[in-house]
Amino acid sequence: HEHPLCRISNGDGLECDACDGSYRDGFFCDECKFTVHRKCAFHPFHLGHDLKLLTTGIPGNTDPKCHICGKNTKRLLFHCSECNLSLDIDCMVDAMSSQANLKMSWHHHPMLLVNFNDCFKCDFCGFTSAGNGYFCPLCRLVVHESCVYVFDSPEITHDCHAKHSLKLLTQGAPDYTDLKCHLCGVNTGNLLYHCDICKFNLDPDCAIRRPPPVYLSNLKIHEHTLVLIPRLVSFVCDACGEKGDRAPYVCFQCNFMIHGYCADLPRVIHINRHDHRVSYTYPLGPGEWKCGVCWEGIDWSCGAYSCPNCPHYAVHSRCATRPDVWEGEELDGVPEEVEDIEPFKTNDDNKITHFAHEEHNLSFEKDGIALEESVFCDACARPIGSNTFYSCSDCSFILHETCANLPKKKRHFLSAKPLTLTYGGESLRTNECYACFQRFGGGFKYRDKYGEVVDLLCISITEPFVHGSHPHPLFYINVEHDEELTKTCQGCGIRTEEMVLGCTKCRFFLDFRCATLPLTVRLDRYDDHPLTLCYGEKASGEKASGKYWCDICEREKDPETWFYACKDCGVTLHVFCVVGDFKCARSGDVFDNEHKLLSNSGSSRPTCRNCHCHCPGPFTLRKTGEKEESF
Numbered sequence: 001h002e003h004p005l006c007r008i009s010n011g012d013g014l015e016c017d018a019c020d021g022s023y024r025d026g027f028f029c030d031e032c033k034f035t036v037h038r039k040c041a042f043h044p045f046h047l048g049h050d051l052k053l054l055t056t057g058i059p060g061n062t063d064p065k066c067h068i069c070g071k072n073t074k075r076l077l078f079h080c081s082e083c084n085l086s087l088d089i090d091c092m093v094d095a096m097s098s099q100a101n102l103k104m105s106w107h108h109h110p111m112l113l114v115n116f117n118d119c120f121k122c123d124f125c126g127f128t129s130a131g132n133g134y135f136c137p138l139c140r141l142v143v144h145e146s147c148v149y150v151f152d153s154p155e156i157t158h159d160c161h162a163k164h165s166l167k168l169l170t171q172g173a174p175d176y177t178d179l180k181c182h183l184c185g186v187n188t189g190n191l192l193y194h195c196d197i198c199k200f201n202l203d204p205d206c207a208i209r210r211p212p213p214v215y216l217s218n219l220k221i222h223e224h225t226l227v228l229i230p231r232l233v234s235f236v237c238d239a240c241g242e243k244g245d246r247a248p249y250v251c252f253q254c255n256f257m258i259h260g261y262c263a264d265l266p267r268v269i270h271i272n273r274h275d276h277r278v279s280y281t282y283p284l285g286p287g288e289w290k291c292g293v294c295w296e297g298i299d300w301s302c303g304a305y306s307c308p309n310c311p312h313y314a315v316h317s318r319c320a321t322r323p324d325v326w327e328g329e330e331l332d333g334v335p336e337e338v339e340d341i342e343p344f345k346t347n348d349d350n351k352i353t354h355f356a357h358e359e360h361n362l363s364f365e366k367d368g369i370a371l372e373e374s375v376f377c378d379a380c381a382r383p384i385g386s387n388t389f390y391s392c393s394d395c396s397f398i399l400h401e402t403c404a405n406l407p408k409k410k411r412h413f414l415s416a417k418p419l420t421l422t423y424g425g426e427s428l429r430t431n432e433c434y435a436c437f438q439r440f441g442g443g444f445k446y447r448d449k450y451g452e453v454v455d456l457l458c459i460s461i462t463e464p465f466v467h468g469s470h471p472h473p474l475f476y477i478n479v480e481h482d483e484e485l486t487k488t489c490q491g492c493g494i495r496t497e498e499m500v501l502g503c504t505k506c507r508f509f510l511d512f513r514c515a516t517l518p519l520t521v522r523l524d525r526y527d528d529h530p531l532t533l534c535y536g537e538k539a540s541g542e543k544a545s546g547k548y549w550c551d552i553c554e555r556e557k558d559p560e561t562w563f564y565a566c567k568d569c570g571v572t573l574h575v576f577c578v579v580g581d582f583k584c585a586r587s588g589d590v591f592d593n594e595h596k597l598l599s600n601s602g603s604s605r606p607t608c609r610n611c612h613c614h615c616p617g618p619f620t621l622r623k624t625g626e627k628e629e630s631f
Contacts, residue, residue, distance in 0.1 A: 003031045051078040051087065058086065066091055096137040105154055107170045109138045113145070122147055123190045124204050139171055141190055156193060158207060159214050160230040161200050166193035166207065173201050181206055183230060183247045184260070200230075212260055216249055220267040220332065221280055221303060224251045226258070237262055238282065240317040241302035265317055267332040269305065271325050272411045272418075273463075274313060277336065278305040284314060293319035295464070295475055295504060324478050327416045341407040343421065352390060354404060356423035356444070357397050362390040364401070379403035379423070379444040380456050381584040403444060403456070410446060413463065413476045414454055414499070419446035422453075433458055433583075435499060436512035441585035455584050457516040465501055467515065469535040469562075470508050474501040477509070489514055491535075491562045492575070514562065514575075521564065521578060526551060527571050531564040531578065552577040 005027035015035060028035050054077055058064045064079075065072055066088040078087040087095070100110035114135045121128045122144040132145040154168045160183060173179045173188050174196070180187055181203040193207040194200065206212060217225040221239055226249035235244050239262035248257045268279050273292045282303035289298035292315045298304050305320040307313040320326060344354040344362075351361040356379070371384045377400045388401040408421045414435055424442045432439050435458040445453045464473030469490065477487070477500050487500045491514030502509045520530045536559060548557040551571050557563055564573045582589075590596050 003029045003034070005029050005034075005036075051080050051085075051092075053077075054079050068095075093137045096135075100137055102134070104134065104148075107134075107136060107141065109136045109141075111136050111141075139190070141170055156207065158193070158202065158211070160202070160206075160212070160228065161195060161198070164195045164197050164200075166195050166200070166202060168192075169194050174199075177201055178232060180246075182232060183212055183228075185246055212247075216263050219263055220330075221258075221263070221265050221282060222251060222254075222256060224253055224256075226251050226256075226263065228260070236299075237302070239263075239265060239303045241299040241304070242318060262317065265303075265321060266330040268334075269320065269326050269329070269331060270411075271305075271315065271320055272327075272413055272416055273315070273325065274307060274310075275411060276307050276309045277331060278307050278313075278315060278320065280304075280317070281306045281314075287312075289314045291316045291319055293322070293325055324416055325413075339409060341409040343406060343408050344404065352404070354390070354399070355408065356399075357392060360392045360394045360397070362392050362397070362399070362404070365389050365391060366401075376586050377403055377443070379406070381441045381443050381586045406444060406456075410459065412446070412454070412459055414458070415448045415452075417449050419448055419454065419459070421445075422447050431455075433512075436516060436583075437498075438513060438583050439581065439585075440583045441589045443584055457583060458512050461501070461512070461515060465515065467501075467510065468519065469510070470503060472503045472505050472508070474503055474508070474510065474515075476500075477502040491515075491517070493558065493561045516583070517562070517575065517579065523573075523578060526573070527566045527569055529566050529568045531566055531571075531573065533575075534563055534565045534572075536560045536562055548572045550574045550577055 006029075008026055008028050026036055058077070058079060063072060064077060064086050066077070067085055068087060068091040071088060077089070078092050079085065096112060097110075100112045102111045102113060104111055111134045113132060115132055116130055119128045119130045120133060120142055122133065123141055124143050124147045127144075129144070134143045134145065134148060135141070155165050156168075157165050169192050170190055172190050173192055173194065177194070177199040178201060180201070181192070182201050183206045184203065186203050186205070188201055188203045191204055193202045193204075212228060214228050215225055216228075219226070228247060229250055230247050232246045233248065235248050235257050236242070237244055237248070237259045238256050239258040242259075244259050247260060249260055249263055250257050265280060268277055270277050271293075280303060284298060284300045284302065284304045284306060286300055289300055289304070290296070291298055291304075292313055294316065296316075298314055298316060303317055305315045305317060343356075344352040346352050347361060349361075351363050353361055366388045371386075371389075373383050373385075375384045375398065376382060377384055377389070378397055379399050380403055382400075384398060384400065389398055390401065390404045391398040406421055409418045410421065411418050421444060423444055429439070431442065431445065431453060433445075433455040434452045435454055438455070440455045444456055446456075446459050447453050461476075463475050465475070466473055486495045486497050487502065487509040488495045489500065489511040490508055491510055494511070496511055498511070500509045500511050501515050517533055519533050522530055548559050548563065549555070550557050550563075550573050552573055555574075557572060557574055562575055564575060564578045565571060
């Protein structure tokens with residue numbers, strides 16, 4: 001209404017100009033004698049302005065009230081900021097229900113055709129998008145306008161249940177039946193097709209959008225045609241060895257029974273846990289088999305993937321085809337190419353030409369010469385020491401023998417596709433390992449096809465991984481494929497949703513940062529003796545008699561997490577205060593265009609410009625310029 005309205009309560013039979021009904025309270029315009037009852041005053045969509053759903057109340061209003069019923073709306077309400085109009089949820093639904101006038105053959109309540117400005121999730125297809133949709137205010141059913149064509153008929157016949165027709169239900173499966181689809185096992189939600197005689201359910205995907213075939217032939221894993229049994233039946237899948245509870249595909253000739261999703265298993269693949277290709281084999285054959293991915297036992301009477309070159313290597317079918325294990329390429333019939341992964345070529349003079357230093361040849365030194373501690377390997381940034389090495393006589397380039405022999409291509413459990421060895425090119429700011437999330441120097445690194453990098457310490461971890469902090473071997477766990485999404489690292493006590501190393505026998509986990517910590521370090525400015533990594537109270541089983549204090553930052557240390565200590569002097573130090581932020585780095589490495597690393601080995605500790613604390617760790621990050629400042 002264009003004029004101000006006055007509120008009238010307990011009026012005697014007010015006749016509403018909007019709905020012609022008679023009500024006791026509403027609003028009245030004294031200028032043009034317009035009268036409207038309370039519920040008609042507020043259109044459910046408040047034409048002209050948007051009503052927004054607030055979940056934390058109205059800022060600055062501690063006692064918001066609904067303009068229809070007068071009740072306190074508390075934290076959850078619809079609100080128009082321009083008109084300062086508020087509606088609680090019940091009044092909003094009532095108002096919308098009074099406006100619902102669309103009768104649909106596939107739903108028993110009147111519906112509204114609504115333009116959803118924000119994205120909404122369709123109860124039919126499960127996808128989220130913005131635009132028009134059908135909405136039932138009573139049962140909160142929401143369907144894309146484009147999905148309604150599926151409901152042309154509220155009753156269908158289906159090849160998987162030809163005996164009876166299936167009726168469309170829009171308020172969920174009845175209590176007397178399984179709430180999941182009888183074919184795919186997905187929860188049917190509000191929408192399903194149902195046979196009330198057989199208690200049979202189909203979700204919309206299996207009923208209409210992507211109905212499963214009744215017969216399967218020309219499969220990679222079986223030579224005969226398989227038939228779908230659309231029933232709830234318990235079985236053990238012959239393809240993967242896991243249990244199933246519904247709709248198997250069966251070969252009656254061979255007594256062969258599998259999950260529907262196992263029918264598409266590839267025949268020959270390459271996985272990141274093994275250097276050779278593996279092939280699907282049914283049955284695997286007698287033996288004490290363990291999976292090369294999850295390290296659990298394999299039922300040899302079922303199918304699995306095995307290596308034709310390594311007679312004792314096999315992997316569960318489901319483990320081998322996980323997206324973090326298999327790159328997704330079927331290699332059956334694809335010739336196997338021999339790829340050059342050698343990092344260097346040997347010349348006639350017994351010198352080598354390494355891909356990381358092609359401008360000069362490198363000579364091999366095997367006489368056990370102990371070099372000074374200031375001589376670092378250009379690949380891993382660790383001292384050469386007394387290790388054998390390759391060096392350049394024309395410049396200072398030098399490599400450990402083990403680093404020089406690292407292959408140019410490597411398969412590793414950290415990536416489904418092969419990783420490529422690269423050298424240099426990035427600064428410390430951009431060199432962040434996606435396994436341990438630490439920045440590292442510009443030496444050797446392995447890179448995946450997306451440009452993500454892994455440092456040499458993390459790539460050196462193999463399965464099973466043996467660590468002194470735990471009596472059992474550890475294995476790689478991708479948290480995305482684990483039931484529990486977060487793990488707590490026993491080294492630092494930090495919960496993580498990323499990749500970890502875990503024990504299959506007990507709840508012990510290490511993140512990659514703690515798993516690659518050096519067992520001993522030297523920090524001459526604090527102690528003349530080597531510092532040893534200690535695994536805390538949980539590992540030792542001993543309760544600390546007093547408090548631990550870090551001799552670097554002079555703060556208390558948690559005795560349950562790992563720390564470095566000198567067994568001769570009793571000095572205890574935080575792990576971070578010893579190793580710092582960076583790994584595989586050297587003094588002088590460039591962080592970015594304005595900063596570089598400098599050694600923090602002096603007798604006096606520099607002070608951070610930002611927090612004014614003494615800088616811990618082996619390096620300080622300094623800004624180059626007229627005056628060097630530490631961070």
